[in-house]
Amino acid sequence: MLSDNWEVYISKIDDIPTVIRINMDAKKTGFPERFPECMILTLTVLEQVENGFPSPQELTRLQEVEQAVSDVIGEEGILPVSLTSQDGTRDLIMFTNQPSFLSTRISNRLEKLEMTAEMYQLGSPSNSDDAWAWYDFVYPTERILTYIKGRNLVAHREKSGDVLEIPRPIDYFAYFETKEDAASFALVVEADGFTIISEDKVGEPEGKDNYLVSIQRVDMPTYDVMSDIDYMLYDVVSFYQGRYDGWGANVIQDDSAQ
Template sequence: MSDEWQTYGCQIDGQMAFVTYDHGVSTELDSLSFENLAVFSIEIADPDSRGMPAGEEANRLNALEDFLDELLQPDRALIVGRITCNGVRTLYSYTLLGSAECHEIAGAIELQSGRAVTLRHCPDLTRAGYWQELFPSDDDLQVIKDMRMHEMLMERGDPLTEPRPIRHWAYFKTADSRRAFLDDVAQHLRGLNDDAYETDDGQFAAMLEHVGLPDWQSMNAFTMKLNGLATKAGGEYDGWETELKGPQAHS
């Protein structure tokens, strides 16, 4: 288990979901001797209207994950991620243990917690459980970046409730591809002002600005569209920045 865990929000079967996965282990998966995927799904007690844990339930679920880690044992298994969706916390692990042993562990968690626990156990030499169910898509990676900005602003005391100018950058190899990008942006997104210039290293840059809220949910509608349009035009969307609001803005 590495220290490089990431979280992003997404939709699974039309339901809000949060995925947390070990990004650091992505370079080590192929060398692991753990051949089996064991996925433990634990019922959330009294989930909120979104199917998410409420109040102290998040701490109780974290304690159950620690208990699972103890039962699996680090030399026999590795937990690589979790999905929280529709009233269920699903924990993903790779392990040397067989199906019977993992069913015993699921039973121990049920006994400890009084919750329903289901198990999915199968060989997974290609690590499909990690790459296809946990690892983020390009859009999910953009959510991660937006959530990082959201968290950074909040850590500095910004309540994220005041609209303000937000600037975006994208870079292209040719002026024509930049022009195609800006034309697409004008068709798909309203309220964006743009500026075009050439960088010192010969790239063709586009800076766009809109006024809005910088929380990740509000931003993501813009950033995923800009990321997709920049990629379509052969360029790269490079993210956004904004000014800090709140008590620490002038400190």
């Protein structure tokens, strides 16, 4: 059974903005060996809003179809990825060891939902030696994983009662292989309003995390603010061959609400 470790993010596939919902653990639990064949169910978005994504009512319908398909898959496979693109489609990427049998079962269920042939396509991708390459293709990059980690941290703070709109000192951390790269990074971010807290040698010469740079700036730890900062720092750190290690700050709660 799949874990409950799902993430949602927006990326571009063939230059088309796409909302990707993916199970982060699907490839870690032996599923590629158990379910080696890939199948893709493409659903047509019948009612779109201005940006090409489904309307709220249509999204509900698509989610109901996805749930029905998930129920059908059962022991014959798993459904670890769904994609909703701006061009009016929703792809459900599933894996199985019985593609013909599963195809028949899914088609029968869709017919019971009164879905016509114009409303969906079901098939297997061609010209792929590794069916799970489709999963790898939409798995978050390191840059997007940094965004997801930061977003989840903001969500955790929000649940704990943090008043995110209150500015406070926020500490950021990055590791570098060489002292020169660490110093160059420090100069760049200092010009962007960050204070350099420390530049410490922490690793061995043969390692990559040899120098830790800690920086600080007063910001609001809201979703939008932290997403922009995470992306920016990831890009700058990567330019200097480093590893961005995220951020931390004090939780500030609203005393009047207690």
